[in-house]
Amino acid sequence: MTISSELPIVECVARARIPTTTGGPDIFLHLYKNNKDDKEHLAVVFGEDIRSKSLFKTRKNDTQQDRMIRGAYVGKLYPGRESADVDDKQKLQLQFDSETGALVYDANTTWNPENNTLVRIHSECYTGENVWSARCDCGEQFDRAGHLMAIDREPETNIIGGNGHGVIVYLRQEGRGIGLAEKLKAYNLQDLGADTVQANLLLKHPADARDFSIGKSILIDLNIKNARLLTNNPDKIEQANYPPLLNCVERVPMIPINWLNSNNGIKSKEIDGYLRTKMEKMGHLLSKPLNLHTAETVNTLI
Ligand SMILES: [Zn+2]
Incomplete structure (x- = not known):
């Protein structure tokens, strides 16, 4: 093939x-x-x-x-x-294959x-x-x-x-x-208590x-x-x-900047939940012991 x-x-x-x-x-x-x-x-x-x-x-x-x-x-x-x-x-010159024209x-x-x-x-x-x-x-x-x-x-x-x-x-x-429209709907579901994975699933994505x-x-x-x-x-x-x-x-x-220096990077309740879901549900390899906000349980939503 x-x-x-x-x-x-x-x-x-x-x-x-x-x-x-x-x-x-x-x-x-x-x-x-x-x-x-x-x-x-x-x-x-x-x-x-x-x-x-x-x-x-x-x-x-x-x-x-x-x-x-x-x-x-x-x-x-x-x-x-x-x-x-x-x-x-700069005294630079490119060479090309005379038959194929490839660099x-x-x-x-x-x-x-x-x-x-x-x-x-x-x-x-x-x-x-x-x-x-x-x-x-x-x-x-x-x-x-x-x-x-x-x-x-x-x-x-x-x-x-x-x-x-x-x-x-x-x-x-x-x-x-x-897409952006569906993502905005997912954000509203997140504000209603879903995590990022649950929100997509609720929208049938x-x-x-x-x-x-x-x-x-x-x-x-x-x-x-x-x-x-x-x-x-x-x-x-x-x-x-x-x-x-x-x-x-x-x-x-990719280490979140806030983990390297607590004065910099993103600080929000939302980012804590986002990173937590990436680790717990999507298998992301983030290993620093986290001091994240407690995830709200929303199992009743799905
Ligand atoms: Zn993003």
């Missing part, structure tokens, strides 16, 4: 450099289309040299201008630059796929990322993943960071895959409707072979494995 018949086919259609407000390294935002849904899934890439196979592969009638505009260039763009494949200022791996210009790469597979969460919700820790986890990819080592935890290399795959599957197969295809397209996966979710460890193309070589824990 070929790979494409098992995994969704993805294609990176554009990539752009994003200078960030954090003072960390520039990131490269990759936008993907795929043959499974019509959503614009993303990869937030730390490291200019991590390259998408589908974006960089030469296309029919491709011009250097076309390639620079879609983001298939080496080094850095500057006013007046004429070649995507050559950065004169050829070259240690000077392209991240070695054998390197272990810090990876986070993140699902969109409008509320946690945009309206300061303290019902979940999605926004905090996104920030923390980026922070760890930028640094070489975190002194408090001794976690080895990405030192400027890493990939956050950002999947558009809001509300554990049930699975506890977790997410599908990470597109994420796997995106990582393979980015030529990430050995992933150090940032997660507490045992399901995700399995889903970042697709040997021999993609191997999860290590799990790096």
Whole structure:
């Protein structure tokens, strides 16, 4: 069986450099289309040299201008630059297979796929990322993943960071895959006493409707072979494995910031219940002894 018949086919259609407000390294935002849904899934890439196979592969009638505009260039763009494949200022040049047009791996210009790469597979969460919700820790986890990819080592935890290399795959599957409207209804059920799993079940949705197969295809397209996966979710460890193309070589824990420093991070009754449910019902590998609020029992609801 070929790979494409098992995994969704993805294609990176554009990539752009994003200078960030954090003072960390520039990131490269990759936008993907795929043959499974019509959503614009993303990869937030730390490291200019991590390259998408589908974006960089030469296309029919491709011009250097076309390639620079879609983001298939080496080094850095500057006013007046004429070649995507050559950065004169940094003395970098991409090589391509003359028959297939595929980018050829070259240690000077392209991240070695054998390197272990810090990876986070993140699902969109409008509320946690945009309206300061303290019902979940999605926004905090996104920030923390980026922070760890930028640094070489975190002194408090001794976690080895990405030192400027890493990939956050950002999947558009809001509300554990049930969509924002259903998620808002689930929040009302939570205010009525359900936990996050019970609320989904009451709405006749699975506890977790997410599908990470597109994420796997995106990582393979980015030529990430050995992933150090940032997660507490045992399901995700399995889903970042697709040997021999993609191997999860290590799990790096996502520790809530409030557990590292009680003056920082999210503090709310809701986040305590959310983390408790993740541990007790979803098998998440969070192990710190918790001083969480007592979970309210709502067994009468289901
Ligand atoms: Zn969230």
